[in-house]
Amino acid sequence: MTTKLHIGNMPRNSTRQQIEGLFRPFGLVSSVAMLTDPLTGENTGCGTVEMDNESDAQSAINRLNFTQFGGRTIGVSRKRDL
Numbered sequence: 001m002t003t004k005l006h007i008g009n010m011p012r013n014s015t016r017q018q019i020e021g022l023f024r025p026f027g028l029v030s031s032v033a034m035l036t037d038p039l040t041g042e043n044t045g046c047g048t049v050e051m052d053n054e055s056d057a058q059s060a061i062n063r064l065n066f067t068q069f070g071g072r073t074i075g076v077s078r079k080r081d082l
Contacts, residue, residue: 002052004049005049005050005051005078006047006075008045008075009045009046009074011069016032020049026056027056028052029049029051031050034046057078061078065077
Protein backbone atom coordinates (compact mmCIF):
# COMPACT_ATOMS: atom_id res chain seq x y z
CA MET A 1 0.00 0.00 0.00
CA THR A 2 1.37 3.42 -0.94
CA THR A 3 1.52 6.49 1.26
CA LYS A 4 0.26 9.74 -0.26
CA LEU A 5 1.98 12.99 0.58
CA HIS A 6 0.72 16.50 -0.08
CA ILE A 7 3.22 19.13 -1.23
CA GLY A 8 2.29 22.78 -1.03
CA ASN A 9 3.82 26.14 -1.96
CA MET A 10 5.92 24.74 -4.81
CA PRO A 11 7.13 27.09 -7.52
CA ARG A 12 4.54 27.15 -10.30
CA ASN A 13 7.19 26.18 -12.85
CA SER A 14 8.03 22.92 -11.03
CA THR A 15 7.99 19.75 -13.12
CA ARG A 16 7.06 16.19 -12.20
CA GLN A 17 10.65 15.17 -12.81
CA GLN A 18 11.96 17.80 -10.37
CA ILE A 19 9.51 16.72 -7.67
CA GLU A 20 10.35 13.04 -8.18
CA GLY A 21 14.05 13.92 -7.93
CA LEU A 22 13.40 15.77 -4.67
CA PHE A 23 11.73 12.71 -3.09
CA ARG A 24 13.80 9.92 -4.69
CA PRO A 25 16.64 10.06 -2.09
CA PHE A 26 14.11 8.93 0.54
CA GLY A 27 12.73 5.90 -1.31
CA LEU A 28 10.76 4.64 -4.29
CA VAL A 29 8.33 7.20 -5.70
CA SER A 30 5.25 5.52 -7.21
CA SER A 31 3.71 8.62 -8.74
CA VAL A 32 3.76 12.41 -8.82
CA ALA A 33 0.66 14.46 -9.58
CA MET A 34 0.66 18.22 -10.01
CA LEU A 35 -2.59 20.13 -9.51
CA THR A 36 -3.47 22.39 -12.40
CA ASP A 37 -5.95 25.21 -12.80
CA PRO A 38 -8.86 23.83 -14.86
CA LEU A 39 -9.22 27.05 -16.86
CA THR A 40 -5.60 27.84 -17.64
CA GLY A 41 -3.94 24.44 -17.27
CA GLU A 42 -1.17 26.08 -15.24
CA ASN A 43 0.45 24.47 -12.20
CA THR A 44 -1.19 25.70 -8.96
CA GLY A 45 1.87 25.05 -6.79
CA CYS A 46 0.36 22.01 -5.06
CA GLY A 47 0.75 18.33 -5.73
CA THR A 48 0.77 14.77 -4.48
CA VAL A 49 3.58 12.24 -4.25
CA GLU A 50 2.94 8.55 -3.62
CA MET A 51 5.70 6.52 -2.00
CA ASP A 52 5.77 2.73 -1.70
CA ASN A 53 7.06 2.56 1.87
CA GLU A 54 5.48 4.36 4.84
CA SER A 55 8.77 4.80 6.71
CA ASP A 56 10.35 6.30 3.56
CA ALA A 57 7.40 8.67 3.29
CA GLN A 58 7.82 9.72 6.92
CA SER A 59 11.53 10.32 6.33
CA ALA A 60 10.67 12.54 3.37
CA ILE A 61 8.21 14.53 5.51
CA ASN A 62 10.77 14.93 8.30
CA ARG A 63 13.52 16.12 5.95
CA LEU A 64 11.57 18.15 3.37
CA ASN A 65 8.78 19.90 5.29
CA PHE A 66 9.55 23.64 5.58
CA THR A 67 12.65 23.43 3.38
CA GLN A 68 13.61 25.54 0.38
CA PHE A 69 12.80 24.30 -3.12
CA GLY A 70 13.08 26.59 -6.12
CA GLY A 71 13.27 29.66 -3.89
CA ARG A 72 10.11 28.80 -1.92
CA THR A 73 9.50 27.16 1.44
CA ILE A 74 7.53 24.01 0.70
CA GLY A 75 5.20 22.14 3.01
CA VAL A 76 5.15 18.33 2.98
CA SER A 77 2.58 16.32 4.94
CA ARG A 78 0.44 13.20 4.73
CA LYS A 79 -2.42 13.68 2.33
CA ARG A 80 -5.73 13.64 4.14
CA ASP A 81 -8.60 11.93 2.40
CA LEU A 82 -11.82 13.93 2.48
